Amino acid sequence: MTAIATRPETEQRGGTTPPARRRDSERLFNRVALGTLIALALLWLVPLAWALATSVRPAQEVVTNPTGWFTAHPTLDAYGEIFDAGKLPYWYANSFITSILTTVLTVIMASLAAFALSQTRFRLRRAAFVMLLAGIMIPGQVLMIPQFLALQSAGLLNTYWGVVLPQVPNVVAVFVFKQFFDGIPRELIDAARADGAGWLRTYWQIVMPISRPAVSAVTIFVFVGVWNNFLWPLLVVTDPEMMTLPVGLTSVQDVFGVPYAQLMASAVLGAIPLLAVFALFQRRIVEGIAGTGLK
Amino acid sequence: MATTTAPSSTSSRGDRWAGPGMLLPFALFYLVFLVGPLIYTVVAGFFETSLLKSGLGDFAGLTNYKEVLGDAEFWRTLRNTLWFTVLTTVPLVLLSLALAVLADRFVRGRWFFRFAFFAPFVLPSAVISLLFMFIYADQLGLAQEAVKWFGVETPPSWLGDPDWAMISIAAATVWWTIGFNFVLYLAGLQDVPREVHEAAAIDGAGPWQRIRHVVVPMLGRTTTLVTVLQIIASLKVFDQIYMMTSGGPDGSTRPSLQLIYDTGFVEGRVGYASTVSLLLFLVILFVSLVWFALVRRAEKEN
Numbered sequence: 001m002t003a004i005a006t007r008p009e010t011e012q013r014g015g016t017t018p019p020a021r022r023r024d025s026e027r028l029f030n031r032v033a034l035g036t037l038i039a040l041a042l043l044w045l046v047p048l049a050w051a052l053a054t055s056v057r058p059a060q061e062v063v064t065n066p067t068g069w070f071t072a073h074p075t076l077d078a079y080g081e082i083f084d085a086g087k088l089p090y091w092y093a094n095s096f097i098t099s100i101l102t103t104v105l106t107v108i109m110a111s112l113a114a115f116a117l118s119q120t121r122f123r124l125r126r127a128a129f130v131m132l133l134a135g136i137m138i139p140g141q142v143l144m145i146p147q148f149l150a151l152q153s154a155g156l157l158n159t160y161w162g163v164v165l166p167q168v169p170n171v172v173a174v175f176v177f178k179q180f181f182d183g184i185p186r187e188l189i190d191a192a193r194a195d196g197a198g199w200l201r202t203y204w205q206i207v208m209p210i211s212r213p214a215v216s217a218v219t220i221f222v223f224v225g226v227w228n229n230f231l232w233p234l235l236v237v238t239d240p241e242m243m244t245l246p247v248g249l250t251s252v253q254d255v256f257g258v259p260y261a262q263l264m265a266s267a268v269l270g271a272i273p274l275l276a277v278f279a280l281f282q283r284r285i286v287e288g289i290a291g292t293g294l295k
Numbered sequence: 296m297a298t299t300t301a302p303s304s305t306s307s308r309g310d311r312w313a314g315p316g317m318l319l320p321f322a323l324f325y326l327v328f329l330v331g332p333l334i335y336t337v338v339a340g341f342f343e344t345s346l347l348k349s350g351l352g353d354f355a356g357l358t359n360y361k362e363v364l365g366d367a368e369f370w371r372t373l374r375n376t377l378w379f380t381v382l383t384t385v386p387l388v389l390l391s392l393a394l395a396v397l398a399d400r401f402v403r404g405r406w407f408f409r410f411a412f413f414a415p416f417v418l419p420s421a422v423i424s425l426l427f428m429f430i431y432a433d434q435l436g437l438a439q440e441a442v443k444w445f446g447v448e449t450p451p452s453w454l455g456d457p458d459w460a461m462i463s464i465a466a467a468t469v470w471w472t473i474g475f476n477f478v479l480y481l482a483g484l485q486d487v488p489r490e491v492h493e494a495a496a497i498d499g500a501g502p503w504q505r506i507r508h509v510v511v512p513m514l515g516r517t518t519t520l521v522t523v524l525q526i527i528a529s530l531k532v533f534d535q536i537y538m539m540t541s542g543g544p545d546g547s548t549r550p551s552l553q554l555i556y557d558t559g560f561v562e563g564r565v566g567y568a569s570t571v572s573l574l575l576f577l578v579i580l581f582v583s584l585v586w587f588a589l590v591r592r593a594e595k596e597n
Contacts, residue, residue, distance in 0.1 A: 029502040033397045034404075040394065047470065048415070050437060051426050066435030104467035113321035120314030130316060135329055137583040141531050141552055142572045145559045146332035146339070149346075169324040199313035228419040230534040231552075235560065246421035250538055260435075263425050270422040278417045282409065 050269075055264040056080070062261045078265035082252065088269065090241050091248035095273075098163045098233075098244060099226040105168045106222045107215060114177030115203045119189055135171040141231060147236055162236040163244065167226055173218045180214035181207065216284050224274065245270055336576075339569035346563030359570040368573060370471055371546065372554040373578075379536075379550060382465035383472075387525050388518065391473050395480030396506055409481075413474030416531065420471075424538035426586040427467040428454070431539075438463075457547035464548060468535060472528075476521045484510070516593060523586035530579050551575045581597030 050069070054062060055078055057071040082088060147166045157160035184207060192202045208215070232292050233244045240251065251273075252266045340359050342351040398408045415423070430437045431453035439450040453463040478497030487510055489503050495505045534551040536542065542549030551571065 010584060016423070025501050030400060031402055035410060037394070037397050037401075037404075041408055042471065044411045044415070046437075047426055047430060050430070054429070060358055066432075067437055067440045109321040109324065112317045116317035120317070122311060122314035125314060128322070131323070135325060137580055138329055138333060139527070139531055139579050140329075141533065142555070142576045142579075143329065143332035143336060144336035144564055145568055147509045147570065148560070149335075149565075150327070150332070163326070168320065169328050171325070171329075173557040174321065198309070199317065203317070228417075230420050230538075231556075246419040249419070249421040249425065258370075260396040260429050260432075263429060265371060267422045270425075271418050274419070275414060276415040278414055282406070 019155050022198050024034065043252065051271075053266045053280055054261060055268050057261055059261045062259075066260065078259075078261040079269070081262055082266050082269065085247060086252050086266070087240050087243070088266075091243055091245040092158070092273075093273060095227055095245040098160055099223050101160060102164045102167045102226045103219055103222045105164065106170050106173050107167065107218055110170060110173035110214070111177045111208065111211070114174045114181055115199075115207060117174070118178050118181035119202075119207075120199060121182075132171055132174060135169075136175075144231065144235060151236060158239045158242050160242075164226075165261065166232065167229070168220075168249050170222060173222060176207075176218050177211070177214050182212055184210070216281075220277070220284060227274065246253055308549075314346070318332070333576075336569045336572050339566050340573050342566050343536075343576070344565035344569065346565050348401055352566065355566060359566050363567065363570045363574065368546070369551075369554065369574075372549050372551045373575075375546075375548060376530055376532065376550045376552075378461055379465055379468075379532050379548075380463060383468050383529045383532075384522065384525045386469050387473055387476055388522050390469070391476035391521070392480055392511070392514065392518065394473070395477050395484060396510055398477075399481060399484045412477045415471045416474040420470070420534035421538060423467060423471045424535050427463075427535075428539055430467075431463050433592050454540055455544055460544060460548045464536055464539055468532075468538075471535075476525065479521050480514065480517055483514050487513045516590075519586070519589055519593065521584060523589075524584050527579055530582070 044291070053069050053071075056074040056076065058073055058075050058077065061068065061071055061073075113132075117125060117132075151157060151162045151166070156165070162247070165226045188206065189202060193199075227244075228246060229244075230246045233247045237243050237247060240248070243251070249266050250268050252263065299326075339351060341357075342353065343355045343358075344350075344352045387462060394408070394412060398405060401408075433439065433452050433455060436453070438453055442450045451459045454460050490515070491509060492505060495509045498509065530551060532550050533556070536548050538551055539555060540548045542553050552575070555568045555571050555575070558564045558571065
């Protein structure tokens with residue numbers, strides 16, 4: 001608890017000689033605030049901690065005492081059983097492949113479109129922009145039937161492309177890029193153009209290299225979004241070897257019935273990759289949300 | 296948008312097509328997967344389209360609309376959806392605001408709060424559902440155990456009681472997604488100038504008064520954004536309900552999106568499901584337009 005310091009400003013305010021009573025009330029308020037926050041944060045961590053604790057308990061113990069926290073005989077049996085029974089390695093691989101494919105396609109196409117809207121001038125540019133803007137208001141889930149029919153007639157059910165393609169037109173990604181490109185100094189682009197670089201080359205060699213914040217924000221969001229998507233892969237994938245992790249995990253339940261150690265082990269295995277991404281890119285993720293407000 | 300002058304006088308023929316050409320790949324995807332399906336949904340609502348037969352099927356005029364609007368199940372799922380939206384939006388706005396305002400006071404512990412509140416947000420809904428099905432399980436779940444500590448002798452069946460099921464799912468959703476709003480508020484707080492804070496302190500305002508009269512009012516725009524994004528997201532609820540209760544018990548948690556899923560994909564009644572889709576779309580569109588109107592007005596006032 002001592003590791004948590006108040007904002008320096010709060011302390012320095014003492015420099016303007018405030019009455020001692022106010023400084024006391026300030027300190028009391030900070031203490032109450034910190035206590036409340038820590039209590040809530042711990043409460044927030046309970047489900048995660050419990051899942052982890054349950055997953056390493058022997059199945060027998062979970063049956064006799066389901067709400068216990070600790071075990072004298074920690075075991076990784078539940079994890080082993082999950083790996084043997086399910087198709088977990090497939091699901092991990094499928095989730096990685098579909099998430100990466102979608103992310104790469106989205107980053108390229110959305111940034112190209114945003115570059116065209118931000119830096120080039122052509123007729124109907126405004127109209128195209130307004131039309132894209134309208135797309136933000138179309139909730140994708142509502143369009144699942146026609147999207148499904150289109151992919152079915154194209155023979156793309158149970159394929160990676162079936163999972164990937166409908167997730168590529170991400171209008172918010174275009175806006176993130178456009179907002180970033182709008183802030184690039186005009187002179188930089190003009191100089192490149194004056195040197196004889198074509199638009200495509202200006203985009204690829206001048207603009208994209210300095211747009212890493214926008215690229216990483218979009219990358220993380222698209223990746224996490226595709227990785228976690230449930231409804232869409234549930235519709236287009238029925239083959240257990242083609243399932244993504246979220247869809248596959250729900251089928252674990254049917255395999256095991258109620259054994260909670262296995263369920264918690266699969267929950268932990270489903271959580272690990274994203275918690276790792278989160279731990280690595282915490283700052284970027286938070287900045288990405290803060291800058292764009294996408295959900 | 297500021298109008299900038301044309302890049303240079305060297306606009307050759309290739310130049311004129313550069314913009315549209317670079318826009319084209321995205322525009323194609325946009326047309327094929329968003330605009331096309333939207334048009335199809337509007338059209339299919341006027342036909343007896345079935346998943347089992349190809350083509351649109353017989354023209355039905357307004358039959359689907361009449362049927363949907365007269366269907367008690369449609370209204371019930373809409374009511375369930377709105378109930379879920381209320382149950383989640385209120386705490387997800389107010390609690391995340393409170394947490395962010397408090398956390399903003401502490402610099403060095405912030406990574407811990409950010410981790411505790413935000414980490415659940417990146418988890419797949421499948422993980423959340425598995426976890427909370429265990430927490431809410433009868434006899435052996437943590438939630439029943441917890442209320443027993445507080446002296447409740449016969450805790451409710453959290454997911455099995457129609458009166459409690461939606462509340463339980465909403466509580467899990469609040470736990471899962473609050474970090475997103477929390478972070479939006481933390482970002483909004485960065486824009487509150489320190490001087491304003493300090494001036495209020497010098498004027499003798501205590502911490503609580505400063506929060507109420509200075510900080511919260513300055514977060515007005517963030518609050519509008521958070522509220523509307525939350526309402527739109529909640530109206531589209533599907534995953535966690537489908538996995539935790541599949542709409543039960545007795546349909547008490549079945550949301551509109553599940554009605555679309557069930558009638559469209561399970562029963563194969565595409566025309567009917569399209570009509571429901573369009574009506575849900577109109578509800579969401581209405582919320583979005585109100586948002587844009589509010590933002591417009593707020594911007595004019597500034």
